Amino acid sequence: MSTGRIVLAATPIGNTEDASPRLRHLLATADVVAAEDTRRLGGLLQRLGVRTTGRVVSHHEHNEAARVADLLEVVRAGGTVLVVSDAGMPTVSDPGFLLVRAAVEAGLPVTTAPGPSAVLAALAVSGLATDRFCFEGFPPRKAGERATVFADLARERRTMVFFEAPHRLAATLAAMARAFGADRPAAVCRELTKTYEEVVRGGLDELATWASGEVRGEIAIVVAGAPGKEASMPDLVVEVLARADSGERLKDAVTAVAEATGVAKRELYAAALAARRP
The missing domain is CATH 3.30.950.10 (Tetrapyrrole methylase, C-terminal domain)
Known part of the structure; x- marks a missing residue:
């Protein structure tokens, strides 16, 4: 008996025209469509002009755990289970993770039909x-x-x-x-x-x-992420001298630190030489 698959498909996050040809094909041919909200799926199908041939079931945060076993059986029997959320990619702040984890543990195929992502x-x-x-x-x-x-x-x-x-x-x-x-x-x-x-x-x-x-x-x-802390010249000199003490040429150490931090190479080199003097 051939093994089916689970397909996580991204649905439009707003503009229906963002639906891919592959999404349309999967909606029309999947053996089971597991939808976060079957009513919203119905609206999408109507706008796309697509008619499902498989079974449509609800698959949301409140019933996902109870749905897993049944959906995995469909896959074991060779069927395709299409998982869709209301918008975007399933499992990303949407249902689907429990099913994916169970499928992975059972050694069953999981793939994606990528698309819109908020x-x-x-x-x-x-x-x-x-x-x-x-x-x-x-x-x-x-x-x-x-x-x-x-x-x-x-x-x-x-x-x-x-x-x-x-x-x-x-x-x-x-x-x-x-x-x-x-x-x-x-x-x-x-x-x-x-x-x-x-x-x-x-x-x-x-x-x-x-x-x-x-x-x-x-x-x-x-x-935006936190800005990096600007290292002081004394801190940079300490880093240069530590690299030099480990066997790196002083000029090479200065070049590496200067390029990584944006400080003037000549200024850093002079400071490192001064720090080395007894």
Whole structure:
């Protein structure tokens, strides 16, 4: 008996035209479509002009654990289980993780049909650094827990991406301003890919003031990472001399440290020579 597979498929986060041909094919042919909200899936199918041929079941945070065994049996029997959330990629702040973990433990195939992602879309348009980033999901709802989480992230050097509900946005931005600094650069990305898409950029305190008015829609917050601590010349000299003491040529050590920190090579070399004199 051939083994089927689980396919995690990204659905549009706003603009229906972002649905890929592969998503359309999978929706029409999968043996089971496990949807976070079957009514919202029905609306998507109608807009896409696609009719499912397989069974459609609900698959959300409240019933996912109970669904796993049945869905794995479909895969073992050779069927394709398509997992979709309301928007974006399943398992990313959406159901699907329990099923994937169980499938991996059972040695069953899991693959993806990639597509729209609110996390990557917000990061891309934020204007902030994209070379290193982390996704932190929804912050805690309670003020104390939220403050604790932000305090732990205050020294995070990577760009951070969060989701937030509109009615908690102002409080969250204000809490971020207290933890990260009022002037920490950030961007609030609202209704991405939709008709009323809006990206507001500025310091966290400025954004908190802006958000005190009425804000609606799906929201992602992108926050710049903590700035690196500027090393003093004495600290850099200590690093250069330590590298030299370990066998590296002094000039090579100076060059490496200067290029990594942006200080003037000649100035660092002179300081290192002066420190070596008895």
